[in-house]
Amino acid sequence: MIKKLLLLLVFTIPLMSVSLTVAAEVVGKNALVQLSKQAWQEDVDKLFTSIHCLHPNPWHSITVKKFKNLLQSIVSSSQTESRTRSSLKLMAALAKIAQADGDGRTGIWPFQDVTDFHLLPLRLYSFSDGIYILQANNINQQLIGHQLMAIAGTPTADVFDTVSSHLGNGSDMWVKSWSPLYSIIPELLEELNLAKGLNINITIKNSEGELVTKKLKSISAKSYKKAFHQALTRTSSTSLPVDDKSAGYLKQIYGEAYWFKKLNDSTLYMQYNHIINEDEKGQFFSEFMESLEIEIKSYQLDSLIIDVRNIRGGTDDYDENHAIYSAFFEMLNRFKAEKRQLNLYVLTGRVAFSTAANFVLDLDKKTQAIFIGEAMGGQSNYYGEAERVILPNSKLKVMLTTRYQNKADTAKPAKTAKPDYLIELSSKQFYSLVDPVMLKTLALIELSTYD
Known part of the structure; x- marks a missing residue:
């Protein structure tokens, strides 16, 4: 039963090793100090009270009695097990609540300062033609650009499938976004009987088409963050990396929250990267929309491309976010009144979750926009507006959703909105700096000119 619970981890497994002795060998002075039984009791009491007060429907997948029993078993065994093991069981218990459909935010983000977590020093991405290594640390640069065929002897696709069953009840693209990151966590792989230890063999296909196996030494989460910069934030963990060689639509992901440029005599391109009221330059989104409207009217443009493939969402307040991006729909209403x-052409991708997904869904419901690209990662029915709760002794940061959102016309859960033209990026297109989504969009605009 305990093993089953451990396999249900959603955003959990931020742990070292089941043995505190082994953990100490790996991390030295950073090994977690054991907590007393009373300390764990205070932590689980704080967790239960917070869940009861904050979550709109916590007992969707588990009864109160069963959940309390799980918490008490953690306290009871805390003095005969390592702190790591107790934390692992606590996360497993919390994961039972996160099994509610669309509750992808309830859980524990693995890469916290109070955890001692490891990753293989790679960044992976799932393209239409396979799973590739996009980035690596300095000593593994020769791996970049190669297809990853296996992890610890198991085909990479099978590893993804196994890990994905523990990422919560999200959309297919949500799972596709997060599987690459969770598949390089040695502790999780060991928990799932896919690998053992912190150093793991990987198999790549080299440029000659040969299979080559190499043992990789994992690194701490702190070292991983340093090596890959923003690669452990919720958005950048799932996005394509950005550098000077990136395709055009990727280059300004972190530079500007929103911007636009005129592409030709009929078309304006708008990139929407962050739903915030005021950007880094001090420009309010409402002011940005005014300048965009002036641009469209001044040049008598009739096509607007809205690129939300890199959108990072907004705040955890649904009403606040809606109030921010409502300026876009106010502009559309003025255009409608003026006949x-x-x-509208909306370019979508897998990183659109939560607030970003709300914006896309509103576009789908309120406009006649054409959607091109991947399906988004967010759902129309989901639990959101997560609040952070810090447990007093372990200092684990727990995210608890506080509101159920229904953007669909039915109470039946809908996984995600599907694009009118489904276009998935291949590794060849990525490395050739080809943007098939934009190419398809421009072709559609050209065709519509002659309708």
């Missing part, structure tokens, strides 16, 4: 035609 001015504006064709």
Whole structure:
């Protein structure tokens, strides 16, 4: 039963090793200090009270009695097990609540300062033609650009499938976004009987088409963050990396929250990267929309491309976010009142979760926009507006959702909105700096000119 619970981890497994002795050998002075039984009791009491007060429907997948029993078993065994093991069981218990459909935010983000977590020094991405190594630390640069065929002898796709069953009840693209990151966590792989230890063999296909196996030494989460910069934030962990050689639509992900440029005599391109009221330059989104509207009217443009493939979401307040991006729909209403035609083309991708997904869904419901690209990662029915709760002794940061959102016309859970033109990026296109989504969009605009 305990093993089953451990396999249900959602955003958990931020741990070292089951043995505190082994952990100490790996991390030295950073080994976690054991907590007393009373300390764990205070932590689980704080967790239960917070869940009861904050979560709108916590007992969707588990009864109160069963959950309390799980918490008490953790306290009871805390003095005969390592702190790591107790934390692992606590996360497993919390994961039972996160099995509610669309509750992808309830859980514990693995890469916290109070955990001692490891990763293989790689960044992976799932393209239409396979799983590839996009980045590596300095001593493994020769691996970049190669297809990853296996992890610890198991085909990479099978590893992804195994890990994905523990990422919560999200959309298919949500799972596709997060599997690459969770598949390089040695502790999780060992828990799932896929590998053993912190150093793991990987198999790549080299440029000659040969299979080559190499043992990789894992690194701490802290070292991983340093090596890959923003690669352990919720958005950048799932995004394509950005550098000077990136395709155009990737280069300004972290530079500007929103911007636009005129592409030709008929089309304006708008990139929407962050739902915030005021950007880094001090420009309010409402002011940005005014300048965009002036641009469209001044040049008598009739097509607007809205690129949300890199959108990072907004705050955890649904109403606040809606109030921010409502300026976009206010502009559309003015155009409608003036009987001015504006064709909308929305470029979508897997990183659109939560607030970003709300914006896309509102576009789908309120406009005649054409959607091109991947399906987004977010759902129309989901639990959101997560609040952070810090447990007093372990200092584990727990995210608890506080509101159920229903953007669909039915109470039946809908996984995600599907694009009108489903286009998935291949590794060849990525490395050739080809943007198939933009190419398809421009072709559609050209065709519509002659309708």
